[in-house]
Amino acid sequence: xxxxxxxxxxxxxxxxxxxxxxxxxxxxxxxxxxxxxxxxxxxxxxxxxxxxxxxxxxxxxxxxxxxxxxxxxxxxxxxxxxxxxxxxxxxxxxxxxxxxxxxxxxxxxxxxxxxxxxxxxxxxxxxxxxxxxxxxxxxxxxxxxxxxxxxxxxxxxxxxxxxxxxxxxxxxxxxxxxxxxxxxxxxxxxxxxxx
Amino acid sequence: xxxxxxxxxxxxxxxxxxxxxxxxxxxxxxxxxxxxxxxxxxxxxxxxxxxxxxxxxxxxxxxxxxxxxxxxxxxxxxxxxxxxxxxxxxxxxxxxxxxxxxxxxxxxxxxxxxxxxxxxxxxxxxxxxxxxxxxxxxxxxxxxxxxxxxxxxxxxxxxxxxxxxxxxxxxxx
Numbered sequence: 001x002x003x004x005x006x007x008x009x010x011x012x013x014x015x016x017x018x019x020x021x022x023x024x025x026x027x028x029x030x031x032x033x034x035x036x037x038x039x040x041x042x043x044x045x046x047x048x049x050x051x052x053x054x055x056x057x058x059x060x061x062x063x064x065x066x067x068x069x070x071x072x073x074x075x076x077x078x079x080x081x082x083x084x085x086x087x088x089x090x091x092x093x094x095x096x097x098x099x100x101x102x103x104x105x106x107x108x109x110x111x112x113x114x115x116x117x118x119x120x121x122x123x124x125x126x127x128x129x130x131x132x133x134x135x136x137x138x139x140x141x142x143x144x145x146x147x148x149x150x151x152x153x154x155x156x157x158x159x160x161x162x163x164x165x166x167x168x169x170x171x172x173x174x175x176x177x178x179x180x181x182x183x184x185x186x187x188x189x190x191x192x193x194x195x
Numbered sequence: 196x197x198x199x200x201x202x203x204x205x206x207x208x209x210x211x212x213x214x215x216x217x218x219x220x221x222x223x224x225x226x227x228x229x230x231x232x233x234x235x236x237x238x239x240x241x242x243x244x245x246x247x248x249x250x251x252x253x254x255x256x257x258x259x260x261x262x263x264x265x266x267x268x269x270x271x272x273x274x275x276x277x278x279x280x281x282x283x284x285x286x287x288x289x290x291x292x293x294x295x296x297x298x299x300x301x302x303x304x305x306x307x308x309x310x311x312x313x314x315x316x317x318x319x320x321x322x323x324x325x326x327x328x329x330x331x332x333x334x335x336x337x338x339x340x341x342x343x344x345x346x347x348x349x350x351x352x353x354x355x356x357x358x359x360x361x362x363x364x365x366x367x368x
Contacts, residue, residue, distance in 0.1 A: 019209020027217035055296030058218045065222035065295045069254050070341050073297050118254035128258040
């Protein structure tokens with residue numbers, strides 16, 4: 001029974017184990033190392049996938065379970081993630097950044113910072129996000145959010161001291177044009193600034 | 196057939212199997228891990244306070260929301276899910292299958308009287324058994340119920356916590 005294609009008795013089992021390990025390893029890497037390169041939604045530094053495919057696309061389903069568990073359908077929420085600034089450089093807490101944007105066309109929107117482990121970044125200020133109601137707007141109705149480990153009086157989003165981080169935009173009940181062409185929506189820019 | 200080719204074939208077939216097995220198992224494993232780590236019981240809601248960096252059971256929590264979560268188990272029959280929604284703030288109750296698929300959502304705009312109650316079952320025939328109630332058929336025996344309530348203003352939090360506490364899960368059999 002253990003003989004496959006006439007190979008020695010123990011060889012097939014060893015080959016099967018090697019194959020399983022290789023296959024599992026590739027799957028693990030593809031699930032856990034989402035870089036946004038295969039995102040279906042791309043707008044500046046923001047990347048996203050069509051979550052309507054969750055359940056139909058097994059790889060996307062596994063990725064969502066790891067990184068965005070309990071995400072809602074796109075008809076309810078649009079999720080976009082930035083792992084880089086607007087120049088394509090990886091976001092890192094050793095740097096300071098400014099997020100500049102205009103209010104997003106949704107019933108509720110927010111920008112939240114997560115650590116590399118996809119959990120909220122520990123900070124003494126207990127501040128993890130800004131949304132349409134608590135962000136302070138400029139005189140022209142735009143907003144500027146300052147990401148830094150050092151305290152800032154204006155829309156400060158504490159970044160912790162080191163390590164990669166991610167930013168997530170949530171848009172609940174977006175307007176029709178957002179669903180139709182998310183690529184055309186003016187999303188916030190993320191610029192690295194000097195400390 | 197050459198032994199080397201045979202060996203490569205075996206490795207490739209096993210690798211493909213390992214790849215798809217890992218992808219299939221991952222969502223289910225994560226749900227099991229969350230259930231084990233949280234220590235919560237099935238069909239029993241867990242009412243969370245505002246999310247902070249200390250909440251590390253479910254990835255990417257939204258700090259603007261109050262959550263109620265409950266794992267569900269339909270092996271012993273249907274359950275009734277009921278609760279209220281706030282007057283002005285976004286709220287929703289959503290259902291996830293055991294592969295984390297979001298197959299049902301009801302939000303505050305779809306609930307004009309700000310109250311909801313429905314039966315969750317595995318059995319299509321329960322639609323005739325409970326003719327006067329909304330019946331939702333789950334694609335799996337196990338899954339998760341998640342309620343979100345947006346904290347629109349900090350001064351509303353106590354009122355919203357009362358809404359949060361109205362969420363109930365009742366075993367019917």
